[in-house]
Amino acid sequence: MEPLVNVLILSAGSRGKLVSYFQRALAGRGNVVTTDSSELAPTLYLADRHYVVPRITDPDYLPTILDICRRESIDTCLSLIDPELALLADHADEFRAVGVTPMISPAEAVHRGFNKWDMYRFCVDNGIPTPRTWADAATLRADLEAGVVALPLFAKPATGSASANIRTVTDAAELAEAWALAPDMIVQELMTGEAIDVDVYIDLITGEVISLFAKKKLRMRAGTADKSVSFKDPALDRFVIDFCRVAGFRGAIDIDLFVTDDGYSLLEVNPRFGGVYPHAYECGVDFPSMLLRNVAGEANEPNIGAYEEDWAMLAYEEVVMTRIEGLSRN
Numbered sequence: 001m002e003p004l005v006n007v008l009i010l011s012a013g014s015r016g017k018l019v020s021y022f023q024r025a026l027a028g029r030g031n032v033v034t035t036d037s038s039e040l041a042p043t044l045y046l047a048d049r050h051y052v053v054p055r056i057t058d059p060d061y062l063p064t065i066l067d068i069c070r071r072e073s074i075d076t077c078l079s080l081i082d083p084e085l086a087l088l089a090d091h092a093d094e095f096r097a098v099g100v101t102p103m104i105s106p107a108e109a110v111h112r113g114f115n116k117w118d119m120y121r122f123c124v125d126n127g128i129p130t131p132r133t134w135a136d137a138a139t140l141r142a143d144l145e146a147g148v149v150a151l152p153l154f155a156k157p158a159t160g161s162a163s164a165n166i167r168t169v170t171d172a173a174e175l176a177e178a179w180a181l182a183p184d185m186i187v188q189e190l191m192t193g194e195a196i197d198v199d200v201y202i203d204l205i206t207g208e209v210i211s212l213f214a215k216k217k218l219r220m221r222a223g224t225a226d227k228s229v230s231f232k233d234p235a236l237d238r239f240v241i242d243f244c245r246v247a248g249f250r251g252a253i254d255i256d257l258f259v260t261d262d263g264y265s266l267l268e269v270n271p272r273f274g275g276v277y278p279h280a281y282e283c284g285v286d287f288p289s290m291l292l293r294n295v296a297g298e299a300n301e302p303n304i305g306a307y308e309e310d311w312a313m314l315a316y317e318e319v320v321m322t323r324i325e326g327l328s329r330n
Helices: 015-024 061-072 083-088 092-097 107-114 118-125 137-145 172-179 236-245 277-282 287-295
Strands: 006-012 031-035 049-052 076-079 153-157 167-169 184-188 195-202 209-221 226-230 251-260 265-271 312-314
Touching: 006 015, 006 061, 006 167, 015 031, 015 277, 031 061, 031 287, 061 092, 076 083, 076 209, 076 287, 083 092, 092 209, 107 118, 107 265, 118 184, 118 265, 153 172, 167 172, 172 184, 195 226, 195 236, 195 277, 195 287, 209 236, 209 287, 236 251, 236 265, 251 287, 277 287, 277 312
Parallel strands: 006 031, 006 076, 031 049
Antiparallel strands: 153 167, 153 184, 195 209, 195 251, 209 226, 226 312, 251 265
16 A cells, blocks of 8 residues: 655645646545635635645744644645745755655755846856846946847846736836836846746756646736647757756746747746646646655656647636635624
8 A cells, every 4th residue: 555645735825726736646645735824715625634824924934834744744845936935945954854855946046046136147157048137227227328238128026926016118217117116126138039938847856857848828917827838849848958957946847938039048937836837737747746756755757748739728717615604704
């Protein structure tokens, strides 16, 4: 009889599909436990067990999560939100001390992935094509005056997520407004080529890229594609594999790129399951099973390109119904 394996999904929010994918991978051999700081998070009521926990900024947050790990005999855990990834990476040894294998990249890679300016400098240092980026107004102004770059440009916070405070700037006034939006604003070349998203699984044991799934973004909503179509390109596979070899990420990650006249250009990396991962899974690219094999001490065999092109993902609304006592009187 196979041993039970229990999975903890932190800050699960509304990512209900991912809960069901892990349940399917476990096939009754363990539980999927979810947490969220809001009792209104749908995934709480889709999981086998769930907990409402403090916010990740609360001093009691980490002790609460470690207690859940002990109480539920958790074998592996992962987070679905960017701000929590650094916390998980910085405290990975504390999770391992209670028997948990966290699906998280090394702390250095996680912190770099969360800071778009640091990722830009890493790409430049390693010869990885990426949009030219500026972190201060004076340098950008000088380059504009010298004709090195021209408006329009694209502004966003270096540590932002969910497309907050992003905007295209077309003149000096809009550029000044953009710099004032957040203390860590950066400005990039405006990429006009096709937007690409790649889900990647890097084996926790071997450190090799085991699987990847490429899709063209057909429509974006709240920073995530809700319509996309699968495609293949050996040049993209090589680009992604070469990047991952030097970047140090592990487990499931999500890479945003653009197509340019010179090839692919890397925009951002999210060292977690991407919001559009369901497209990959529904095309047969099963990262949850890969993670469970790693947790069991088994390395995965590389299986690049094991999916079909031209499958479109068209997201639509679903609802979860559950009774929450006293909610209407709050």
